[in-house]
Each structure stands twice: as structure tokens, then as C-alpha cells.
Amino acid sequence: MTKSMRWTEGFIAVDWGTTNRRAYVVDGSGDPGAEFEDSKGVLSIGKGGFPAALAEIRDRLGDKPLLLGGMVGSNRGWFDAPYVPCPAGIEDLAKGLVWPSEREAIVPGVSFIGNGRADVMRGEEVQLLGAVAAGTIDENALVCHPGTHNKWTLLRHGKIASFQTVMTGELFNLLKQYSILADLLKKEAEPNDSFRAGARHGWSNDDLLAELFSVRARVLLKQAPAEDSASYASGLLIGNDVRIGLATPYAAQVVVMGRPELTCLYAAAIEEAGRAAIELDGEQSFVAGISRIAEVI
Amino acid sequence: MTKSMRWTEGFIAVDWGTTNRRAYVVDGSGDPGAEFEDSKGVLSIGKGGFPAALAEIRDRLGDKPLLLGGMVGSNRGWFDAPYVPCPAGIEDLAKGLVWPSEREAIVPGVSFIGNGRADVMRGEEVQLLGAVAAGTIDENALVCHPGTHNKWTLLRHGKIASFQTVMTGELFNLLKQYSILADLLKKEAEPNDSFRAGARHGWSNDDLLAELFSVRARVLLKQAPAEDSASYASGLLIGNDVRIGLATPYAAQVVVMGRPELTCLYAAAIEEAGRAAIELDGEQSFVAGISRIAEVI
Numbered sequence: 001m002t003k004s005m006r007w008t009e010g011f012i013a014v015d016w017g018t019t020n021r022r023a024y025v026v027d028g029s030g031d032p033g034a035e036f037e038d039s040k041g042v043l044s045i046g047k048g049g050f051p052a053a054l055a056e057i058r059d060r061l062g063d064k065p066l067l068l069g070g071m072v073g074s075n076r077g078w079f080d081a082p083y084v085p086c087p088a089g090i091e092d093l094a095k096g097l098v099w100p101s102e103r104e105a106i107v108p109g110v111s112f113i114g115n116g117r118a119d120v121m122r123g124e125e126v127q128l129l130g131a132v133a134a135g136t137i138d139e140n141a142l143v144c145h146p147g148t149h150n151k152w153t154l155l156r157h158g159k160i161a162s163f164q165t166v167m168t169g170e171l172f173n174l175l176k177q178y179s180i181l182a183d184l185l186k187k188e189a190e191p192n193d194s195f196r197a198g199a200r201h202g203w204s205n206d207d208l209l210a211e212l213f214s215v216r217a218r219v220l221l222k223q224a225p226a227e228d229s230a231s232y233a234s235g236l237l238i239g240n241d242v243r244i245g246l247a248t249p250y251a252a253q254v255v256v257m258g259r260p261e262l263t264c265l266y267a268a269a270i271e272e273a274g275r276a277a278i279e280l281d282g283e284q285s286f287v288a289g290i291s292r293i294a295e296v297i
Numbered sequence: 298m299t300k301s302m303r304w305t306e307g308f309i310a311v312d313w314g315t316t317n318r319r320a321y322v323v324d325g326s327g328d329p330g331a332e333f334e335d336s337k338g339v340l341s342i343g344k345g346g347f348p349a350a351l352a353e354i355r356d357r358l359g360d361k362p363l364l365l366g367g368m369v370g371s372n373r374g375w376f377d378a379p380y381v382p383c384p385a386g387i388e389d390l391a392k393g394l395v396w397p398s399e400r401e402a403i404v405p406g407v408s409f410i411g412n413g414r415a416d417v418m419r420g421e422e423v424q425l426l427g428a429v430a431a432g433t434i435d436e437n438a439l440v441c442h443p444g445t446h447n448k449w450t451l452l453r454h455g456k457i458a459s460f461q462t463v464m465t466g467e468l469f470n471l472l473k474q475y476s477i478l479a480d481l482l483k484k485e486a487e488p489n490d491s492f493r494a495g496a497r498h499g500w501s502n503d504d505l506l507a508e509l510f511s512v513r514a515r516v517l518l519k520q521a522p523a524e525d526s527a528s529y530a531s532g533l534l535i536g537n538d539v540r541i542g543l544a545t546p547y548a549a550q551v552v553v554m555g556r557p558e559l560t561c562l563y564a565a566a567i568e569e570a571g572r573a574a575i576e577l578d579g580e581q582s583f584v585a586g587i588s589r590i591a592e593v594i
Contacts, residue, residue, distance in 0.1 A: 083518070111518055117508075118515040149477075149510060165510040167476075174471040179464075180446075206503035207541045211414075213446060213462040218415040221380070221408055244504045 011065040012057060013290040015283065016072035017041050017123060018148075022283060023057050025064070026291055034061055042071045042078075050078040054104065067290055069107040070123035073098065083111035083120055089159040090129045090289070094296045107293065112162050119165050124151050127257055127282045130289020132158045136280060142251035144242075144270070144277070146262040148173070152245035164248070168241040172234065181216055181233065184226055189234030191268035198232040199269035202239025211236055238269040246273055258282045308362040309354060310587040312580065313369035314338050314420060315445075319580065320354050322361070323588055331358055339368040339375075347375040351401070364587055366404040367420035370395065380408035380417055386456040387426045387586070391593045404590065409459050416462050421448050424554055424579045427586020429455045433577060439548035441539075441567070441574070443559040445470070449542035461545070465538040466559075469531065478513055478530065481523055486531030488565035495529040496566035499536025508533055535566040543570055555579045 010027035019041035025033030045053050054066060073081030081098040088110045096108035109122030124145045131137045132155065139158040145151040148170045153163040176185040189195060201211060215233050218224035224232070246254075254270055254277045256263040263279040270277040307324035316338035322330030342350050351363060370378030378395040385407045393405035406419030421442045428434045429452065436455040442448040445467045450460040473482040486492060498508060512530050515521035521529070543551075551567060551574045553560040560576040567574040 111514075113518060113520060117511050118518045118520045119511060120514045120517055164504075164507050165514070166504075167506045167510050170476060171468075171506060174475055178471055178475060179467060207461075207463075207544075208505065209464045209468060209538065210461050210541050213464050214414050214416060217408075217417045217462070220417055221410060221415045223410060223415045241506065244507050247504075 014068045016070040066104045069126045073106040081106045081108040083109045086112045087159040126289035127285040131285040133292040134288040138253040141253040143255045146258045166241045184229035187230040189231045194228040194231040195235035198235025199239035199272040202236040203273045208240045311365045313367040363401045366423045370403040378403045378405040380406045383409045384456040423586035424582040428582040430589040431585040435550040438550040440552045463538045481526035484527040486528045491525040491528040492532035495532025496536035496569040499533040500570045505537045539566045
């Protein structure tokens, strides 16, 4: 029996990130199956804990083969699945699968080296190429993937041609937790007028680390109310991110893929930069992508 | 007896920052006197602790009047000394002194509102105007003041005309302590070739939060050795800072004032940006500035 014959019987797909995991039953018929999400991300498990963590998934969703994507394939995960270089399509991911046993496979990440830069992604590639496979985005789209490390990916003919990571989410979290701005950033950012003003500033200027300090100084000098600070600072950071992302070669379509509470902020900032963006749910695209990988194994 | 008559008998000058304080005996003759430095910064003292902290200074250096500069005059310090607006010279600082009693005075900070920005400084103003009073810098210089919050100050006719704060030092510390780059940033940054390459990138580009992630990706993909990361990242951040600072109106002279281990990095980055910078020790300028304030009280 070949590997591909086994997968067509149905399998469990896992999007296994740094701090969370989501598991889905994907059966041969293509119907959506049982699923669950928990906080057993890669960092909470540790090297020796993966056999038990895998057994728990099978206890909950059935004794099926596992197809694993995300940070589970990093050097902090279960097995290190080496990066596939750009340009990378679904078939390249399938060829690069790492097989800890015949009943488990790990999807590789993608690397980019070029233009004096180097970059890596792990997890987003399944969502991106899944959306292409499902026909929900253009084969030549520019896709923004907000999160701790936002990715701007340029697709060409349905493959990942190049991408660039911007540390926006991580910086915002650091500022919120540890910086001199911490007490001003407690509120949730919303795509309101303050956010849009920040986004316009970040899009039009290259003084991010100065304007962030100005957020605090304006409040001290009674030039702005403290309650606008979180949305303005978020807009500023995301506007700066959009400035970097939209500097890539022209793409006919701009897509923002991820959790709705983040995609709405990026879509608003992209609008302030004069472009329109399509918002897409990342997890739906993950299932589409991992199903397509299983088909071409 | 007027206040000024009392100060000419000699006094103790204190540069009282967030995490440190330095105290100096300044006597009427202008000779350097006794001094000490310790880690009893404003944050370690707390509102009720200032009388004891002042008494300790007098125990060590003599029962003289005290002239206090720095964060001791902030809302986290002993008494809140309101900001003096730009343009601000030595006389403006002297007029803005806050007198908790006749034997203690606190130097105000300086504020800037203009060009859609707001900014504040507290502590640097004494050093800056002290260097002008001592004749060690040009009356129309652009002065860079590295630290947790780097200040770029434009002097005009010996007064602080405008300034801009860049959160470079704070961001570098956050990245070093808490970020995904933490393990790559453990080494001390040095003004070597890697630093200069980073400085050139930061000066020439506006993709700071992307290039920072590239530092890690290059090491993962074996495009750069891990041991170069700290200097390169420091160069990148300081180059980005210099890009912001040198965008101010043209100044005939660029000065970097502060601790030598920081001024040498900024001077190297300014050199990569095609300008020359004069390095100056901040504490010497502090004594010059505070002495001049005492003369004009």
C-alpha cells in the first residue's frame, strides 16, 4: 500500500503553532469533520512530549494518519522539516514532507534568499497555497498575513515567489508589556479615526521610533487624550508595515489573511494607503491547503 | 539675603536620572569638588523617600544648597517641575526653577510642540546648554544625545529651538531581553564592519522592522554568522535613528553627547551617513550647565 492510498481514507490535519494548535478531521469525502483547538502550542510541549501530544489528538479525533503543519516542523518542534526554497507551490511542499513514521508527515516551511535579504516562514505557506488551490485568491496576489511576525507574500502563477517578514506584532506586544508606553496601550486597538490617523502617518513617514515617543509626549503636554493612544499607536505600526509591504512589485490583488480582529485593522490601514484589500479567514484556507497536499502526496 | 547670594557660596549639583544619580560639589571658585555616583535613581526612591535621599547627599558632600536636574523634576520624581517651552536657553531654565524650599531648586524640563509633533526632555537640557555656555559646541549645532530615548536637538543662537526623541535604546533593550532575537543579541555591539553595514542599511532604507527579522533568518539560512548579529542589529537601529535625526534642517556642526561607549557607535553611524560628528562627554557639560544656571538665578 502506498502512502497516498492511505491518506485518501481520511486523516487528521493539525495547524500546530508556537502557542496554539488546531486539529481537524479531513475525510475522503471532503466534508468538514470533527475539530478542536487548544493552547498546547509547540513551546508548551518540549522535545520529549510530542508522542503523548500526538496520542492525545488521536484519542480525541480517531486513530488516523496525521498531517502536521506550522512550528511543529521547526527546530523547536517535533522534527525539523527543512525549508523549501522559493518559488514554492503545493507540489514542492508535498515533496518536502518529512515522515517521522508512515502514519505522520510534517509540512516543510519556505525560505527566501534574494535582494540582499533572507527570510523564512512556517505555517503561512499552507494557508496561502490553500487559498490559491481553492480559487479564493488570485494566482498573482500580494498576501498580507498579520500576526506576531507579519508576512507579505508575493504569489506568481500560484507559487510563493518571494516574501518579507515584518516584526510589527511582536514590537506592539513588547511596547504594551514592557515599554514606557505600556500604560497608554492597555486598551484594545480599534479601526477608528485615531487608528486611521496613525496609519496615515506610518504610511507616509519613516520616523516610526520617533512618532511612537510622540504618542506619550502628546498626552503629557495635553495635545491628545490618553484613550486614543492604543489605537493611534497600532495604526502607526500597521501603517509602517503597509509602507514596507506595498513597496513590493505591483500586484493586481491585495489579500489580508488571518484572524478577523487583525485582518480588519490591516484592511483599514491598506485602505488609508489608497489600496483595497480582501479579508480572508486563515483557518479555512489551511484546511484547503492541507487537503490539497494530501491529494498530491 | 537673596537666593543668588546664597548660591555663590557654593552648592551641590545633582544629575538625578531614572536609574542613577551623580552629585558634585560646585564651589564659588569654579574648581571641581567632591562627587559621587550611585544607583539611587528616581524610580528606586518613591515619593516619600526624597527627604532621606537628599539628607544622604548632604551627609556625604556637606550641608549646602542643592540644585537638582533630571527626572527628579518629573511626575515620578520629588516635585513636578513644569516643562519650559522651546525656544529655551539657560535663562529660561533658571526662571523656570521650582523651589521646594529656599535651599533646594529643581531644573525644569523642556517641551516642544510644532510640525504636528509633541516632545519632552528632562536632563539633557542642562548638558546641552552647558556645552553652549562653556563654548565647546556651536550655538547652531545639531546635538545627538544617545540613551534609552535618544534626543536630536537643534540649537539656534544658543537656545534649544526644537528636538525629536527616538526610542532606539529602549527598542534595542526590549529586543535583547524579550524578543525572538534575544539569543542573537547577547554580545556587546562594537563599531566594526558588521555595525557599519547595519548602519548603512538603516540610513538608506525604511524597512527597519523587516530587516530586524532578516537578522535572524540570515543566521537560520547560514547567510551570516550568528556572532555578527548584535553589532549588525545595533548598527541597523542606530542608522535608522541617524536617518531620522539628520532629516532636521541643516546644521553646520553635528555633536554626539553622552557616555563614550554610546557616542562612539553614533559617531560611526553618522560617518556612514556622510557627516562627521564631534563626541563630547555629557557629565562635564552638565556641571558647566548647572553652574551657569546658578550664576543667573
